[in-house]
Amino acid sequence: MRVLVTGATGFIGSWVVQALAQRNHSVIATSRIEHSRDVDSEVEWRVADLLNQRDIEDLVKRERPEGLVHCAWDTAPGKYWNSSKNLNWAAASLQLLESFAANGGQRVVIAGTSAEYCWRGMEPLNETTSLLMPDSLYGVCKNSLRQIVERWASETKLSWAWGRIFCPFGPGEKPERLIPRLLAQLSTGDTIPFDSGQLIRDFLSVEDLGDALAAVLDSNVEGCVNIGSGVELSIRDMVTQLAVQSQSDRVKFGAIPDPIGQPERIVADVQRLRYEVGWVPHKPLRVRLAETAECWRSTQSNRPNNIDS
Amino acid sequence: MRVLVTGATGFIGSWVVQALAQRNHSVIATSRIEHSRDVDSEVEWRVADLLNQRDIEDLVKRERPEGLVHCAWDTAPGKYWNSSKNLNWAAASLQLLESFAANGGQRVVIAGTSAEYCWRGMEPLNETTSLLMPDSLYGVCKNSLRQIVERWASETKLSWAWGRIFCPFGPGEKPERLIPRLLAQLSTGDTIPFDSGQLIRDFLSVEDLGDALAAVLDSNVEGCVNIGSGVELSIRDMVTQLAVQSQSDRVKFGAIPDPIGQPERIVADVQRLRYEVGWVPHKPLRVRLAETAECWRSTQSNRPNNIDS
Numbered sequence: 124m125r126v127l128v129t130g131a132t133g134f135i136g137s138w139v140v141q142a143l144a145q146r147n148h149s150v151i152a153t154s155r156i157e158h159s160r161d162v163d164s165e166v167e168w169r170v171a172d173l174l175n176q177r178d179i180e181d182l183v184k185r186e187r188p189e190g191l192v193h194c195a196w197d198t199a200p201g202k203y204w205n206s207s208k209n210l211n212w213a214a215a216s217l218q219l220l221e222s223f224a225a226n227g228g229q230r231v232v233i234a235g236t237s238a239e240y241c242w243r244g245m246e247p248l249n250e251t252t253s254l255l256m257p258d259s260l261y262g263v264c265k266n267s268l269r270q271i272v273e274r275w276a277s278e279t280k281l282s283w284a285w286g287r288i289f290c291p292f293g294p295g296e297k298p299e300r301l302i303p304r305l306l307a308q309l310s311t312g313d314t315i316p317f318d319s320g321q322l323i324r325d326f327l328s329v330e331d332l333g334d335a336l337a338a339v340l341d342s343n344v345e346g347c348v349n350i351g352s353g354v355e356l357s358i359r360d361m362v363t364q365l366a367v368q369s370q371s372d373r374v375k376f377g378a379i380p381d382p383i384g385q386p387e388r389i390v391a392d393v394q395r396l397r398y399e400v401g402w403v404p405h406k407p408l409r410v411r412l413a414e415t416a417e418c419w420r421s422t423q424s425n426r427p428n429n430i431d432s
Numbered sequence: 433m434r435v436l437v438t439g440a441t442g443f444i445g446s447w448v449v450q451a452l453a454q455r456n457h458s459v460i461a462t463s464r465i466e467h468s469r470d471v472d473s474e475v476e477w478r479v480a481d482l483l484n485q486r487d488i489e490d491l492v493k494r495e496r497p498e499g500l501v502h503c504a505w506d507t508a509p510g511k512y513w514n515s516s517k518n519l520n521w522a523a524a525s526l527q528l529l530e531s532f533a534a535n536g537g538q539r540v541v542i543a544g545t546s547a548e549y550c551w552r553g554m555e556p557l558n559e560t561t562s563l564l565m566p567d568s569l570y571g572v573c574k575n576s577l578r579q580i581v582e583r584w585a586s587e588t589k590l591s592w593a594w595g596r597i598f599c600p601f602g603p604g605e606k607p608e609r610l611i612p613r614l615l616a617q618l619s620t621g622d623t624i625p626f627d628s629g630q631l632i633r634d635f636l637s638v639e640d641l642g643d644a645l646a647a648v649l650d651s652n653v654e655g656c657v658n659i660g661s662g663v664e665l666s667i668r669d670m671v672t673q674l675a676v677q678s679q680s681d682r683v684k685f686g687a688i689p690d691p692i693g694q695p696e697r698i699v700a701d702v703q704r705l706r707y708e709v710g711w712v713p714h715k716p717l718r719v720r721l722a723e724t725a726e727c728w729r730s731t732q733s734n735r736p737n738n739i740d741s
Binding site for chain 2: 218
């Protein structure tokens, strides 16, 4: 299928591009920034700013993709939860979808978020039965967009799926986020004061995540699908695995107070992903964590200006 | 206040413009089509296509309104309920709001709809307690937009209100809609076969509606406000009032089957509008219906090409 990927140079989108190319799709990868062309010849790169209405219309009219995986959104760490840019991205997404369908688009997969759910419960979050009650502007915008797409798809016969993404990690993650920050701290000799690490999350490597979204596109599943590992991992266990990898015993759990107001447990029910899409992660979580640590170290030592190495 | 009105040549927007001018606001009225300038000098008219992102940005940056009453939307009779244009209008509304706040906007009133509610109940619909379950793409898009605005306003300190509009009628209503169609039929000598007319609706004259939206802007009410008369009127009683006005006894109720799947009763709880905004209709519904019939007749007889007159 001829598939347009948005946010194609981003943390998630770049892995979606790879996965789709491996699955023999003809990929049109789009991003605001020019991409170095040392990649698979199956991928055609296009520069476009989706926040510019004209760019969206020109791109879709020219390329007429049959498939669309829409990953682009504002994800500036610490800011994106309640930034006004969420309104611009919701608007751009609506324009893109309307234009996609009007130009012959057939099937779309959109990156949703676990933040659409109410995070106050303790049970694994289920696409059908769990309460939707987003607590951030980001979650509200994604959830509102999903409501519109769901109703609209039933009018237009557009085939659609909505991947609710949990906690992705891996190569390319922004340095301000938990795992890269921790790896940076582990690489020094310093003691690392940490909270109790009791919060439980559903981590999925971004490489697996990219393939999961591609698998959803290839499936005939309609509607919402959780994209997670389904593994309940405490932050403490995750940090410990990375520390062991780094041969470090300098993480001091309980040395600082726990953050206030953080949801105790955010875990995906992955039955739909597993049995309807027919997808499971390619490697176990502990292997992916080890790979991430290894990749982080090799990136650091290859840095031309790394005066510490 | 310097107030921007969108959809200012439209059925509702044109009355909002008048009401705001009467309330001594400095009105910037915008619409896709040029407006004849035989109006109150308090009103400045600007041509802009809100579906064009550039037009929105240029307009808001240039005018820097403090207030906004956003009425523009696609309302093509029979089509707008499930048209893809709802996506374009939701997107344009998000762009407009983001741009308005970024350029110093202080208070916004947005035209919502009773179609955001679940229409299956029998009780008057209440802003706080009634179930939101839109059954059309139009209702879903308005409701989704409202969810985003509600969350976003709490981040930005933007003052906002959302007027849920029930059944407006009056001068300027599109000829395909119930009341103008009926007035056209009543003007002939023919018998008018009608259904039982048992459905109950909340009618409000568009002249009152325009002033109600202006009153909401002038109030400090935040969030959703039903904009209706609160009067439960059956279609049969409404039609009978118009027929009596036209001295016609040719409407035959029960001559055709009732429409299938229409909600039995759509009535607004107007306590919030009455006691928090402090607004009531200027004239009783029967007077407004009589005025509408009279206005319709005078418009028809003044038509240059009206060969029937």
